[in-house]
Amino acid sequence: MKLTILGGGGFRVPLVYGALLQDHAEGRVTHVVLHDLDAGRLSAVARVLAEQAAGVPDAPEVSATTDLDEALRGADFVFSAIRVGGLEGRANDERVALAEGVLGQETVGAGGIAYGLRTVPVAVDIARRVARLAPEAWVINFTNPAGLVTEAMSRHLGDRVIGICDSPVGLGRRIARVLGANPKEAWIDYVGLNHLGWVRGLHVAGRDELPRLLGDPDLLGSFEEGKLFGVDWLRSLGAIPNEYLHYYYFNREAVRAYQQAEKTRGAFLHDQQARFYAEMRNPDAPALKVWDDTRAEREATYMAENRETAGAGERDEDDLSGGYEKVALALMRAIARDERTTLILNVRNRRTLSVLDTDAVIEVPCHVDANGAHPVTVEPLPDHATGLVCAVKAVEREVLSAADSGSQATAVKAFALHPLVDSVNVARRLVEGYTEVHPGLAYLR
Known part of the structure; x- marks a missing residue:
């Protein structure tokens, strides 16, 4: 079985491969194709994977390519974990938003909208290529903002794209x-x-x-x-x-903490991962050890500003491991082998939440089998949660509309309608600021 990983030069790819190495059952993934636009990053991650596979006799074969069509042909599963604009883009998302006094986090608020606006066109192109080159493949989406990107891809792939998250x-x-x-x-x-x-x-x-x-x-x-x-x-x-x-x-406190931080999360990760990939250019560097040490530091500092604001202290040791790779493996097993299971996933609503239409992607428990993921009927949300869900889903729809039409006015509307953006004028300045720093938003007119 062939698994293609888009964003194959990404730092967290070894987590996915590590999970695959623990699967020895019939019908497991036997070939992993890494795709990335950066050949240097591909080479670095491939070295880490090679050290992980040492001594595992049935380790999945690994190949790498910068050709997207080549990577997709013949895939049984496609794992999407791309980052359009890289970590420099994430740092810019945070910086532009914080200058306006609003949150720049990569999936929430202004930063999430900016990330979505430059990611959706790329994700849609990938979805169209999958439909053409690997129509029987299942796409597992981890690309953020995960719900928004999954919904964008579902317009071309239907229920064959499923979003995952470890939260x-x-x-x-x-x-x-x-x-x-x-x-x-x-x-x-x-x-x-x-x-x-x-x-x-x-x-x-x-x-x-x-x-x-x-x-x-x-x-x-x-x-x-x-x-x-x-x-x-x-x-x-x-x-x-x-x-x-x-x-x-706790938005006010979170924004203040991010403004006062020595570095934003994106800037920290940008510098940290730059060191990792630079060290990987040394052929004598112990790839797996360097990666593992870097990962431990990354996990320990996750949401550090929020915990400091709340006085929550350090993260518990048991919480320093992700989990999304286990969700991805369980999802692939359930579909490929009809090993029925229940997972919390991002899927089309159908009739699960009556306040949203059938095509809206939501995050709920799903029964998974060879036919895909089936959302479980749930009780209605309380009014306060319903209002927030509907407001944010409306924003996601404006982002999708702006990405489809290239309308700058629609992009402004997306920012202005978000609960964490407090002024239409702020929304206009955000669009101006983001289009200045992101070449990927040049399509907005």
Whole structure:
């Protein structure tokens, strides 16, 4: 089975390959094709993968190419993890937004809109090529903003594109752990959009254990989200929000923390990864060790500004491993082998949330089998969550419209309608600022 990884020179690709190395069953991935526009980055990641595979007799073969069509032909699965504009683009997203006093995070607020505007045209081109060159392939999308990009691709690939994210997985795992439950045996009632969802229940043997957590202040304050949001706010919500909702509930504090930080997250990662790829140019460098040391630093500093604002302290050691690669592997297994499972995924709504249309991509538990991912019927969201979901989905639709039409006015509308952008004039200046620093937005007129 052939897996093509788009963004194959990306820093987190070894996580995916590491998960593949643990799969020895019949029908596993036997050939991995790395595609990237940067041959140097491809070479660096290929070295890390080669060291990972040492001593594994049935390790998937790895090849690399800068030719997208070549990479896609014959693929059974396509894993998309591209970053249009690179980490320099992410740093610029943050800088332009913070200069206007609004959030520049890569998936939330102004930064997420800017990232989406330059990513959607590229993702749509990829989707069209997949439909032409590998029509039977399944696309697993991890490219951010994941929900928005998945929806853009679904207009050309239908249900054969599925978005994944590690945030809901990590959240469910933390809640189960603090309740003394096995995450694999728990049903997580999670619903929303990507980076905009809530856990409303955690069911073990038919019993919802979340009320026990919400009713115990000490237990509730003992894990990441309790420290991040505060016990009182979680009890008021009656749910555990995705960590990215901290940007909404504590926006002023988050913006101030980012403005006062020595470096934004994007700038930090840009410099850190530049060092990694530079070191990889040394043929004697221990590739896997250098990568692993860099990854540990990256994970430990994740959402550091938010945790500092909340006084949450350092991340727990158990939370320093991603998880998206495990979701991707479980998804591929379920489809390729009909190994039925349940995963929280980004899929078309169908009739899951009545407040959204059938084609809107949402993030919910899905039953997965050889025919793909099927969203599970969920209870309606409370009004406060419904309002936020509908507002952000409306913004995503304006981003898709702007990307399709090239309309600068529609791009301004997308920024202006976002709950975290507080003025139409700010929205206009954001579009001006972003078009100045991003060549990929030259299509907006």
